[in-house]
Amino acid sequence: MNIGEIAKRAGVSRSTVSYALSGKRPVSEDTRQKIQRVIDELGYQPNASARALANGRTNTIGLVFPPAGNHYTGMQLDFIGSVTEAAAAYDYDVLLSPSGADSDRSFQRLLGERRVDGAILMEIRLQDDRLDHLTAVDFPSVAIGRTAHPEGGWWVGLDHTALAAACVHHLADLGHRRIAFVNRPEQLLRAGYESAHRGLDGFTKAAAERGLAVRTYCCGDDAASGQACLERILHDDPATTALVTLNEAALGGLYRGLAQAGRHVPRDFSVTGVVASRWAETVTPQLTAADVPAEQMGRLAVDLLVERLDHPDTPARHHLLAPPISLRASTAPAGTTPGDPAADLGAPMHP
Amino acid sequence: MNIGEIAKRAGVSRSTVSYALSGKRPVSEDTRQKIQRVIDELGYQPNASARALANGRTNTIGLVFPPAGNHYTGMQLDFIGSVTEAAAAYDYDVLLSPSGADSDRSFQRLLGERRVDGAILMEIRLQDDRLDHLTAVDFPSVAIGRTAHPEGGWWVGLDHTALAAACVHHLADLGHRRIAFVNRPEQLLRAGYESAHRGLDGFTKAAAERGLAVRTYCCGDDAASGQACLERILHDDPATTALVTLNEAALGGLYRGLAQAGRHVPRDFSVTGVVASRWAETVTPQLTAADVPAEQMGRLAVDLLVERLDHPDTPARHHLLAPPISLRASTAPAGTTPGDPAADLGAPMHP
């Protein structure tokens, strides 16, 4: 069951078995076959812990995501899935760490106990102490998201500023003058989550540029909060005709609130935002939105991390993504009259 | 940085440091403090690989889920999250394995290379070769789901048969006579996924019992498929007045299809099924459904696995859950006339 056993049965030394397996030194064809036969027969596989101890690498990467205090969003699932798959392609395993704070025990274990060779961090904050710590100790890591000062860092991010701005321009082009912004929960905004901040920023600046009347809201990550938020929006300014949201999980609630208030989407009210396409296509009418390319981001993060692990001296690299807005069916010119009713039900707005 | 370094600086032997940390043999208060001071000063944490090698346990559990060929569903995310958190409470880490088949390399690595002490399997099939293999080699594992012959196994499952039947009875009680069943994708049904089979079974039997006219469908895990599926349902039997679904991801598409066909939910058409509550509450009107308690299931699975790891000779245990149907707003008596319009928009049907 261990390498010594294989060696004994094959009539060679342990080191020869090791070399036969790794190919780091030549082994005669004869002995190689003899060893391989024994291995096949016994179904031997080298012990991962022993190997990790000997050569100082675990062949595992850590995936750090915040605890479930806040609900998981669909995007996080996509990240987890795509990171796991991309890592498998490089022969890396993925260790999940439900860690938030720098001081978190689970987070410390990943690093201090050397369970992983590198880490990928999700849910980045503008000031991120985890990331500061990692760069301070020069631990190989890649962030999905970027801090306030991402220069010289390894990350793959989404240009939330530009995307939110694009949403505003889209609405402004359609003639909307009074629009609302539905952000992630206030707790996350206060904690400094970058998507919440940059998205808000992009929205505010673009709206100012276009001279729009705006109101911004924070909203819990669930349907009930979305519905409540929409009620507040219409209560605060009944003349609002459109909204931009970053909040996937609230989307269904926002739609419900609109229906309850008797506002038809998109005839009376336009909705857009930054949302994974899977969700955008789930609601009716389908959401015109900047589709978050979560799978691609996970893949890219793994690519970067593996490169950093393989070539420790490579200068830092990053990817900043800004996918275009996918035109679906949830936005329409302000103040239009009802058109073909079929257009409300999922048919693309611009075929 | 290693235990020898600590020993040297504290002026003791390596074994003494080890005993001071583990408490497996008495160490004088004096030396304990001296050692602790050095450890704090240097921020020492024992190397996980070395420890795993020495005492034969990695303190890691594997979470095996199928590759992304089929889209991830919200339920899977809930499992991943709750398993990770529950494991952390027991001081276990979670290693993700995107593995499907028994022969999968990634799956073999988990076991053969001893990367994990035990495993939790998701997406169980009635005949599950992975599970057969694990029980054959007596590898500690717990299934989320149950096979055709779950006797003597470790698992936590959902009673899909009973839940689907409950949905049928609920609809029959409301007077529906022609109902449809929307299952997971055909590919999964053919592969023997237990939820698809047992759900279908429970549906069919209960419908026969109640003398209902039924049609059953498989449906892809996405909104577009849901919409297409609903079109087929109404095409095949326009007199259908209700459906039961197991397919979370198709739900939005089913609703869209109904709206497009001019069927109002729940006035003209009732919808129910087995779905995580988060999703049931996202759609409008909110779905009357058996809420899948994914978080609880993940927690229970970890509890069982840890018990099995700690007491290898405990007889097998399991949990079979059958949550009640949560009455929301998507079902109504067959052939009713429109009631208070507010009832359509998310207010609970039975307050």
Place this chain on the structure above:
DNA sequence: CCGATGGGTCGAACCGGTTCGATGATTACA
């Protein structure tokens, strides 16, 4: 005063791999 008891510590072996330097057997070339 002596032997038994036991708390505290140490050295050595071990877990299961990898890797370095050395050795013996071939082959190549002078």
Place this chain on the structure above:
DNA sequence: TGTAATCATCGAACCGGTTCGACCCATCGG
């Protein structure tokens, strides 16, 4: 035919922990 170069293999050390047996020294009981 002797010697250098090459190839294949081996033994030993090492990675960083844990654990067993032995030892020393106090304390206690008879």
